[in-house]
Amino acid sequence: MIPLYKPFMPETPLVNEILQSGSLTYGKYGREFESMLTGYFSTNNVIVTNTFNMAILVALTTLDIKFGDTVIVSPMACLASTQPLVSVGIKIQWADVDPQTGTLCPDSVRNLMHLGPKAIIHNHYCGHLGHIDAINSIGKEFGVPIIDDGIEAFGSEYRGLKLGNLGSDVTVFSFNPVRIPNTLDGGAIIFRDSVLFEKSKLIRDAGIDRKLFRDSIGEISADCDIKLVAHSATPMELNTYIGTQQMDNVDRLIEKQRKNAVIWDEKLNNNADINPIITADVFPNYWVYGALAKNKAETIKQFREAGFYASGVHINNNIYSVFNSKINLKGVNEFMNHFVALPCGWWFDNKLK
Structure with a gap:
């Protein structure tokens, strides 16, 4: 995987x-x-x-x-x-x-x-x-x-x-x-x-x-x-x-990740169930390829079955007792319910199938 x-x-x-x-x-x-x-x-x-x-x-x-x-x-x-x-x-x-x-x-x-x-x-x-x-x-x-x-x-x-x-x-x-x-x-x-x-x-x-x-x-x-x-x-x-x-390698690695992201854009272009994160005037480094899925759990499962280790990455920190601030936040909840990260790194060649 x-x-x-x-x-x-x-x-x-x-x-x-x-x-x-x-x-x-x-x-x-x-x-x-x-x-x-x-x-x-x-x-x-x-x-x-x-x-x-x-x-x-x-x-x-x-x-x-x-x-x-x-x-x-x-x-x-x-x-x-x-x-x-x-x-x-x-x-x-x-x-x-x-x-x-x-x-x-x-x-x-x-x-x-x-x-x-x-x-x-x-x-x-x-x-x-x-x-x-x-x-x-x-x-x-x-x-x-x-x-x-x-x-x-x-x-x-x-x-x-x-x-x-x-x-x-x-x-x-x-x-x-x-x-x-x-x-x-x-x-x-x-x-x-x-x-x-x-x-x-x-x-x-x-x-x-x-x-x-x-x-x-x-x-x-x-x-x-x-x-x-x-x-x-x-x-x-x-x-x-x-x-x-x-x-000496940073530019090459980030360029590869951005090329992988372009392929994800093309793969997901007609997928109504998952949309890439896009912010105006921003060019991410694509440490991961971030997207919002209608069904997060099912999307993670499907990509893993296809050989890509999809993940939600982090969990919202406001759930932890150590911070003594378990506040409920609408935007956080919505984002957590939909965010999925796909591999986009320098270590593989993303290809259209």
Whole structure:
């Protein structure tokens, strides 16, 4: 059966050399990977972290979001996107989603702004970008930062620009094994504001200013004060080296997925029971091919019988007790009842039959 996800791993000839080098923490390859990402997104403010969990926490800490603060979040997200918030005592306020896309409903977000949220996290469900302009406009109107959650949306585009350069204050990406690119584990953060970017580099590294941390004989200097609550989130050289090798393949892999999506479009063109997710001016990375089926369970069964591992992917997070917010949301319910993901990855050649 053709799988829904599959890790990609390029040739990595220098792995053993790095492991034996004695230089395993953030260094040459970490900086090179960040430089490659900077070029890819056409932005100067990119940092890489050791995990996606840390990418979210570093972003939140940089924005000075603390225990007890409220953040507006979509229930239609991977748990990897939502659990980090409750781990530091942030209060999650679920917003409803557009049942046609699974992404934040602007009207629902606007109706929650009276709660005084410290941020809005805009998850782009399964690589399908949401209502970019509307959500960003709400953030600007109320002076609330927008965090684009691109956990599954690396390379997805809106009006010819990649997510990460679409006007939000912060964008986070995941590099775990089933993402493109993957670094075994890792994440990245893009800041629109250069001051926040500089602050984030301290927060990623336990609050340490490495230029001042050691004295003239290499001892830790008492003159280097630690002023920020921070994290230990710098990536390992092995992971970022893999990231550099991945970046040489990213465009090719995403192009293959988009070609597979065109074939799905043609296959499903006359199928009245299943409709592709389409958002104006959006060019997804097609991490999966998202569609809405009249009968979700039957559609999943039919595609699996045909050799394609169809799935609903995520479940709506507002059902979980850990978030202490089991709110009933109409758009979420409708989307969950119909969303089906089909394999669309680089690992197979989709063909018309």
